[in-house]
Amino acid sequence: MQAFLHQLLSGLANGAIYASVALALVMIFKATHHVNFAQGELAMFSTYVAYTLIEAGVSYWIAFVVTLAFSFATGVAIERLIMRRLQHASALTSVIVFIGLLVAVNGLAGSLFGSSIKQFPSPFPSQAWYGTTYLSPHELGMIVVTLVVLAFVFVFFRYTRLGLAMRAAAENPASSRLVGIRVGWMLALGWGLACVLGAVAGMMAAPILFLEPNMMAGVLLYGLAAALLGGIDNPWGAPIGGFIVGVLENLVGAYLVGSHLKLAFALFIIVAVLVFKPSGLFGRTVVVRV
Amino acid sequence: MTVVTTAASITPVRRFDQRMLWLAALLALAILGPLLVSDYHVFQATQIVVYAVAVLGLNLLTGFSGQISLGNGAFFALGSYVAVILLSKAGVPYWITPVAAGAVCFGAGYLFGRSAARLEGLYLALATFALATAFPQILKLELFERWTGGNQGVVLSKPVSPIPDLLGNDQWLYYYCLAVAIALYIVAWNLVRGRTGRALVALRDHPVAAATMGVNVVSYKSTAFGVSAMYTGVAGALGALAAGFISPDSFTILVSIQILVGGVVGGITSIFGTLFGAAFIQLVPDLTKKLSEVAGALGMPALASKLSDAAPAVLYGVLLIVFMMVMPGGIAGLVRSARARLTRTRRNHVKT
Numbered sequence: 275m276q277a278f279l280h281q282l283l284s285g286l287a288n289g290a291i292y293a294s295v296a297l298a299l300v301m302i303f304k305a306t307h308h309v310n311f312a313q314g315e316l317a318m319f320s321t322y323v324a325y326t327l328i329e330a331g332v333s334y335w336i337a338f339v340v341t342l343a344f345s346f347a348t349g350v351a352i353e354r355l356i357m358r359r360l361q362h363a364s365a366l367t368s369v370i371v372f373i374g375l376l377v378a379v380n381g382l383a384g385s386l387f388g389s390s391i392k393q394f395p396s397p398f399p400s401q402a403w404y405g406t407t408y409l410s411p412h413e414l415g416m417i418v419v420t421l422v423v424l425a426f427v428f429v430f431f432r433y434t435r436l437g438l439a440m441r442a443a444a445e446n447p448a449s450s451r452l453v454g455i456r457v458g459w460m461l462a463l464g465w466g467l468a469c470v471l472g473a474v475a476g477m478m479a480a481p482i483l484f485l486e487p488n489m490m491a492g493v494l495l496y497g498l499a500a501a502l503l504g505g506i507d508n509p510w511g512a513p514i515g516g517f518i519v520g521v522l523e524n525l526v527g528a529y530l531v532g533s534h535l536k537l538a539f540a541l542f543i544i545v546a547v548l549v550f551k552p553s554g555l556f557g558r559t560v561v562v563r564v
Numbered sequence: 565m566t567v568v569t570t571a572a573s574i575t576p577v578r579r580f581d582q583r584m585l586w587l588a589a590l591l592a593l594a595i596l597g598p599l600l601v602s603d604y605h606v607f608q609a610t611q612i613v614v615y616a617v618a619v620l621g622l623n624l625l626t627g628f629s630g631q632i633s634l635g636n637g638a639f640f641a642l643g644s645y646v647a648v649i650l651l652s653k654a655g656v657p658y659w660i661t662p663v664a665a666g667a668v669c670f671g672a673g674y675l676f677g678r679s680a681a682r683l684e685g686l687y688l689a690l691a692t693f694a695l696a697t698a699f700p701q702i703l704k705l706e707l708f709e710r711w712t713g714g715n716q717g718v719v720l721s722k723p724v725s726p727i728p729d730l731l732g733n734d735q736w737l738y739y740y741c742l743a744v745a746i747a748l749y750i751v752a753w754n755l756v757r758g759r760t761g762r763a764l765v766a767l768r769d770h771p772v773a774a775a776t777m778g779v780n781v782v783s784y785k786s787t788a789f790g791v792s793a794m795y796t797g798v799a800g801a802l803g804a805l806a807a808g809f810i811s812p813d814s815f816t817i818l819v820s821i822q823i824l825v826g827g828v829v830g831g832i833t834s835i836f837g838t839l840f841g842a843a844f845i846q847l848v849p850d851l852t853k854k855l856s857e858v859a860g861a862l863g864m865p866a867l868a869s870k871l872s873d874a875a876p877a878v879l880y881g882v883l884l885i886v887f888m889m890v891m892p893g894g895i896a897g898l899v900r901s902a903r904a905r906l907t908r909t910r911r912n913h914v915k916t
Contacts, residue, residue, distance in 0.1 A: 492697075
């Protein structure tokens with residue numbers, strides 16, 4: 275029972291990471307109908323930036339904020355420079371460009387920072403100050419940070435004019451343009467925010483996974499599974515899907531198939547959702563008229 | 565799909581003699597070249613032939629039937645493992661193994677394609693991406709370790725030339741791979757020009773119209789997947805024979821990405837473009853290695869190590885983006901439009 279509880283709680287902690295990545299994927303999908311295969315690699319690159327700052331003597335939380343700013347700028351730049359040319363591109367073109375971005379960022383990180391495995395610091399104390407050992411302070415911290423970020427995203431999209439404008443631009447670009455919203459820039463801001471979410475996930479995951487250029491490959495797969503499970507066009511579904519996938523992954527790994535098949539489990543979720551319920555748990559069923 | 569749609573399948577057989585001339589020259593180069601160069605270059609040429617078959621497999625699927633696959637690396641791995649297991653555990657003669665690998669991969673690809681037949685564009689890309697990422701883990705499974713060798717992989721002894729006085733082992737293997745590849749190219753050429761090819765292109769360009777015309781969507785799509793997997797699997801088997809060693813870590817998502825790069829650079833809707841693509845993915849890492857040696861010799865060791873570490877990856881990535889934006893038809897598209905321009909001016913000249 276104790277082991278089960280431990281698996282459950284640490285699954286929730288992993289789920290927090292997947293939730294952030296899934297939400298980032300959904301934000302970009304909703305606005306542009308592209309799946310950002312490079313999301314994980316961009317997050318990995320941001321984490322390297324944070325690592326470099328911390329190594330240079332900057333305190334953790336300042337490095338954290340600077341990294342978020344850097345990620346935001348990177349996201350906006352990528353949208354402005356590359357992705358806006360893809361607005362009317364076919365699925366094949368966009369997939370190839372995203373894969374190109376994935377490979378390029380991965381290679382760039384490898385050549386700038388080296389491919390050796392690095393230990394990334396955790397901002398949370400190593401000793402539990404509360405009375406349980408089911409959850410390490412870092413895992414608890416991951417969940418709390420993710421929930422804070424999710425709350426921030428919710429408030430931003432629900433209660434600010436800018437958030438409303440971004441939602442409008444994603445939902446109906448033509449009408450938004452008519453009421454004076456600069457749709458192009460809204461998409462760029464969305465990309466920036468998605469990269470910020472990814473960076474948070476990367477920095478939270480790095481103390482557990484250790485920092486190296488391929489750190490986020492598995493996380494991206496779980497993020498995709500989470501986004502599909504929650505419904506890839508539903509921002510609410512993504513975090514829920516993330517927590518579900520995190521918990522299931524741990525339980526299945528511990529009790530059913532063993533830890534060697536965890537990635538295959540993500541593959542199973544992705545294929546099963548796509549084949550049997552493409553709209554996911556909370557997504558909208560799309561009916562195409564021919 | 566407008567961006568990559570080309571006239572590949574409807575080009576009339578005009579200027580037949582000149583094309584045959586090019587083809588004959590290419591064949592002569594492929595047959596005579598390896599007699600004159602060192603063993604290492606023969607090995608490189610073998611790799612190019614192997615990649616060409618793999619890229620051809622992707623082009624048949626993605627270029628002609630319009631199904632995006634980021635997972636052909638998984639079939640490459642499957643083909644390699646089938647060949648190696650048959651060779652090392654069952655003692656089958658090496659020259660049968662590509663046939664067996666092709667058959668197994670056709671089955672696997674057909675089944676995967678059948679279950680994924682209702683996925684379109686992006687979603688198929690997602691599913692195949694997941695397949696390629698997860699596949700090395702499946703290969704490492706303890707359950708199969710008796711056959712696959714687990715993490716350690718398997719070492720093979722290279723096929724021995726039956727005529728050692730005439731051809732070395734490397735040259736013999738090269739000619740074997742070349743023969744298989746030529747057969748597969750002829751099959752692909754006929755497949756694409758015939759009824760099947762027309763049905764696939766129709767499915768790619770307008771699925772609804774194709775279905776209305778009586779094209780069986782699910783059957784054609786899954787067969788295309790099977791054929792593509794078969795080509796990739798044969799390439800995997802040949803690659804394993806040439807490399808002499810396989811392990812799960814040789815088959816990461818990077819293999820799929822390499823095949824994709826080959827397809828895009830050569831021209832994804834082209835058959836002979838695959839040759840350019842294959843040469844590109846084989847020669848670029850060598851080229852960056854040379855560059856890094858030059859940088860090292862010039863007294864820039866930091867730059868040298870950076871170049872050799874990750875430059876091919878960065879170059880692959882940047883080229884994928886640039887090609888899709890600037891010349892989505894790849895090198896084959898460039899050649900085709902150049903030739904069209906040339907003939908057009910010539911004909912105008914005749915008219916006036």
